[in-house]
Structures are given as structure tokens and as C-alpha cells.
Amino acid sequence: MKYVSTRGARNLGSFCDVLLLGLAPDGGLAMPESIPTLSPDEVEALRGLSYPELAYAVMRPFITDIPGDDLKRLLEQTYRAEVFGSPEITPLTPLGDSGLYLLELSNGPSLAFKDMAMQFLGQVFEYVLETRNERLNILGATSGDTGSAAEYAMLGKARVNVFMLSPHGRMSAFQQAQMFSLREPNIFNIAVQGVFDDCQDLVKAVNADAEFKERFEIGAVNSINWARVLAQAVYYFKGYFALGLPAGAEADFCVPSGNFGNVFAGHLARAMGLPIGQLVVASNENDVLHEFFTTGTYHVRPAARVAMTSSPSMDIGKASNFERYLYLITGGSGTQTLSWWQEVGEGRPVSLAGTPHWDTVKASRFAAGRSTHADRLSTIREVDTEFGRLIDPHTADGVFVARPHQRVGVPMVCLETALPIKFEDTVKEAVGRSPERPTKFGGIETLERQFTVLDNDVDALKAFVAGKLAEQR
Structure with missing residues (x-):
């Protein structure tokens, strides 16, 4: 399966290429050249499969550049009862x-539902980067849930840094705490003076700078990343x-x-x-x-x-x-x-x-x-x-x-x-009452928070990213 851009560019490569690409060079989003279709009988044949088996059947036609046994292993590692609470995964x-x-x-x-795709991204990013001996600096924007889902999925991933933009003061206290309380060397939280759309536009502006994107190995985990959309189709x-x-x-x-x-x-x-x-x-x-x-x-x-x-x-x-x-x-x-x-x-x-x-x-x-x-x-x-x-x-x-x-x-x-x-x-x-709170999140709002406030300015964002990556060298 080959991929193209919504804005006309052809030959974006195969799944692993667009996984690491983020936005297409022309600013568009990656799409498959065609959408494989299943006959009614083929749809029925999927009934009764476990979640990893179903994910493989749905996603495999779009992912032809990862060996089948490797893809099955990645999906089995992703969709586990230990991670999602039950063998059904999505009751x-x-x-x-x-x-x-x-x-x-x-x-x-x-x-949050973002985990359904983001946990897979964490597995497949690690696999592809190790296979290619590459690194990736993920630049993302969140209105609340993408950020924490991405950061939890990328914890401990040695080849990945996450730079996550969020609108300053516009998330719930719990959402802020989930992200800002993480103190991991590969996680950088950036609170932008603006709204989510400003954060999203900054991510796109950085992606549009081809020289900067290539030099600093910039990728994406937002839903502009085709892998997220594809993984989400499974739970339907x-x-x-x-x-x-x-x-x-x-x-x-x-x-x-x-x-x-x-x-x-x-x-x-x-x-x-x-x-x-x-x-x-x-x-x-x-x-x-x-x-x-x-x-x-x-x-x-x-x-x-x-x-x-x-x-x-x-x-x-x-x-x-x-x-x-x-x-x-x-x-x-x-x-x-x-x-x-x-x-x-x-x-x-x-x-x-x-x-x-x-x-x-x-x-x-x-x-x-x-x-x-x-x-x-x-x-x-x-x-x-x-x-x-x-x-x-x-x-x-x-x-x-x-x-x-x-x-x-x-x-x-x-x-x-x-x-x-x-x-x-x-x-x-x-x-009139507070909802049940999972034990691991008890008192999370009181934890020390680590984040950087930036103006809604693409040059300030580029300077921040470049500076943090220089410190790692």
C-alpha cells in the first residue's frame, strides 16, 4: 500500500514512511492510494476475533511494509488486558x-480514548526507529487528552522525544496534572499563550519548514498521523x-x-x-x-x-x-x-x-x-x-x-x-459528588509540575526545541 497527500503530492511512501512523516511536504495529510474493501462475508469472518486479531485483520491491508509476524506481535503487545483492564479492551x-x-x-x-491508538504508536514508533536506526522528535498539540496519551505511550522510549503543546490554562486540572507532573528526560510540555488551534497551527508551521523538520527529525502524533486514524477504525x-x-x-x-x-x-x-x-x-x-x-x-x-x-x-x-x-x-x-x-x-x-x-x-x-x-x-x-x-x-x-x-x-x-x-x-x-478516582492518580493535582510557557510564536517554539535537543547531545 502506497500513500499520497490530500493536496496532490504523490509517492509519500509506504506506511512506515508516513508514520514518521507527519505532514506531507505540500502541507497535506497522508491518505492511502485506495481504501481496501471487505465483502459482507469477509466482514462476518471477523466476528469473534480477539482485539489484537481484529486489529491485524483491519490494519494489515494498509500496513504492507512490516512483516506480518512482527505486526501481530506489536498488536499483541499493545492490546493487552494488563493495559486496558479487560480482555475485551473496549467493552x-x-x-x-x-x-x-x-x-x-x-x-x-x-x-481517554486517545490511548487506543497512542499505545500502538508507541510500539510501532519504537519498532520502526530501531529497524532504521533513527531517532524522532515528536511535536504535537493537545486540547486535553492527546498530550497525556502520547506522553504515557512514549515513556521510556529511548529513540523518541515528545514536545507537547497545550493551550495555557484551558485544560482541566486533572488533564494538566497528568501531563505536567511527568518528569521524564524525553518529555517536554509547552503551554502556549493561546487556544488549541494556535497550538495546532504552530505544529503545522514547524512541519512546513522542511529544512528545520529534517535537521531536527520532527514527527507527529496528532490525528494528522495516519497511524492514529487507522488504529481507531478497529474499535468500530x-x-x-x-x-x-x-x-x-x-x-x-x-x-x-x-x-x-x-x-x-x-x-x-x-x-x-x-x-x-x-x-x-x-x-x-x-x-x-x-x-x-x-x-x-x-x-x-x-x-x-x-x-x-x-x-x-x-x-x-x-x-x-x-x-x-x-x-x-x-x-x-x-x-x-x-x-x-x-x-x-x-x-x-x-x-x-x-x-x-x-x-x-x-x-x-x-x-x-x-x-x-x-x-x-x-x-x-x-x-x-x-x-x-x-x-x-x-x-x-x-x-x-x-x-x-x-x-x-x-x-x-x-x-x-x-x-x-x-x-x-x-x-x-x-x-453533587466526585467521580471514582483510580488509585494511581490519587493526589495527582498536588504534584510538582514541570512545563514551559511560550508565546504563540513559531520562532520561539523552534528555538525551544533546538535548545533542548542541543542539551541532550
Whole structure:
């Protein structure tokens, strides 16, 4: 399998090449030349596989440059009960007889769904770098959960440094503590004076400097990294099979989404042949995705208009992975995708309404909704009261948006995105008590924190990275 850029560049190489690449040289995102499809019988043949076996079956067509036995070993090392709490890895829990289900994705080391892909990245980065005798300096941006998931996955990885940008003062206290309390020689936390989109733009700006990127061996773990999207597609298959539906029967999925990576993984699984009906995108007050899927206009929010909400991991005004979706609806036209993304970069809205591309969007069976702080609180309270299940505010966004999109006789799977302890203040506001806290995280907010505050300035960031790497030599 070879990879290309969403903006037209060809021959990006194979999986291991794009794993280490981050952004393509033209600023686009890596995509496979084609998406392998499974027949209904081939999909059914996957039913009953263990999680590592299922991951191998789903991912192998996209990863042809790692020997099969090695890939199986990496997946077995990644998806273990000791890491994720149970052999199921992603248990499926019905919410009574409501027709709603929670797909539990937050039982990994950092208590967020990002672990599902990031733990694999930690294994495969180490494997590829050792095979090639190379090093990698990961530059990433987080709105809350990617950072801790990446840092936990890269602990002790001798060939990897992590430089993680986060918006200063805009994460929960627990999220900050998870990242900033780590005192590892290969982990560098950078709090940027700005919002998540500023952090994301800084990462892209550094990647766009080809000379700097090559000289300092810069890579990425954000959902711009294809390996993350691919790994996330696996749990859609796992969740679907756990429903026990007859062969070919549809299931709908609702996904809290800010950067579009998690829900795009569902779109990938559906394109491969998994019988997913609707993919429902749940937004908070930062509703750029909701606006697109309901009006046909994609209008990026500048930093000043990105609201600070009680589901902060979705406080995003520009969804990076949305570029992959636009690329697919064009039929793989890098020229058209580049044109649209140039408009986005200039702050102009892109409107597809009334065009053939909008017909393609509508045919792709996406739906969308948004929720507010009050909606989150009431949903957390209702799910706790009705079903005895405490959920975090992002998962509450999903449950709230899912309900009006339910179809009679069709299960609706809501993707859990984090354990409620990561957002203790909001959950306590909703139900009047603190959520259960895993023992290993007792008192984490009181630990000494180590981080550096930087202005929203790419030159300052480059100087910081270069300085820290010089100190290691």
C-alpha cells in the first residue's frame, strides 16, 4: 500500500514512511492510494476475533511494509488486558433498554480514548526507529487528552522525544496534572499563550519548514498521523460485533468530535465495508462541524471566537482531519482539496451547498448536533439517575446529540471519550459528588509540575526545541 497527500503530492511512501512523516511536504495529510474493501462475508469472518486479531485483520491491508509476524506481535503487545483492564479492551455497555450503548474506550493508561491508538504508536514508533536506526522528535498539540496519551505511550522510549503543546490554562486540572507532573528526560510540555488551534497551527508551521523538520527529525502524533486514524477504525468493528446483530444489519454511531479524527475513523471503517448507518457528529458550543453538516458551509472560527467550555477537549475552531473527508468526497482530487483548504487558511468560509459535492456529503450519511453546558449537566445527571452510569462531559455531548437521531430498531453506539474523573468539577456540578478516582492518580493535582510557557510564536517554539535537543547531545 502506497500513500499520497490530500493536496496532490504523490509517492509519500509506504506506511512506515508516513508514520514518521507527519505532514506531507505540500502541507497535506497522508491518505492511502485506495481504501481496501471487505465483502459482507469477509466482514462476518471477523466476528469473534480477539482485539489484537481484529486489529491485524483491519490494519494489515494498509500496513504492507512490516512483516506480518512482527505486526501481530506489536498488536499483541499493545492490546493487552494488563493495559486496558479487560480482555475485551473496549467493552460495550447498554444503557438499559434505551437503544443506546456506550463503547468504553477510556480504560487505558491516561483514561481517554486517545490511548487506543497512542499505545500502538508507541510500539510501532519504537519498532520502526530501531529497524532504521533513527531517532524522532515528536511535536504535537493537545486540547486535553492527546498530550497525556502520547506522553504515557512514549515513556521510556529511548529513540523518541515528545514536545507537547497545550493551550495555557484551558485544560482541566486533572488533564494538566497528568501531563505536567511527568518528569521524564524525553518529555517536554509547552503551554502556549493561546487556544488549541494556535497550538495546532504552530505544529503545522514547524512541519512546513522542511529544512528545520529534517535537521531536527520532527514527527507527529496528532490525528494528522495516519497511524492514529487507522488504529481507531478497529474499535468500530469491535463495537459493531459486540452488538450481536444479524449479518449485514446496520448500527449507528455517535461520536463527540472536535478535530474530526475519531469520527473519520468510523467513516474509514464504513468505507471498508462495516455496516454503519449514520455517523452522528456531536459538537459543543464550538460547532464548526455541526454547521457544516447542517448547512454545507465550513467556516473556521478564529482563536478569539473559540469558546472555553466544560467539554474542553472539543474547544476547537478548525478540524484538521476534516481535510481527509473533503479529499474523499472529491473522489481523491488533491487540486480541489488544496483550493478549499487555501480558502480555509485565508479565513474564508467554504460553502458546498447547492454543488454536486454537497450531494456527495448528504449521501455519506453524516448527521450532526450540538450541546451546551446545561445540556451536558442534565445529560450526566439523567444517565447517572436512569442507568447508574457516570459519564464525562464529552461523552455527555454524544449521548445528548445521539438521542434525537435514534432510529427505531437500530442500535446507537455512543463513543465514550474519557473517564469522568478527568473532568471532576463539571461532573460534581452535575451530580453533587466526585467521580471514582483510580488509585494511581490519587493526589495527582498536588504534584510538582514541570512545563514551559511560550508565546504563540513559531520562532520561539523552534528555538525551544533546538535548545533542548542541543542539551541532550
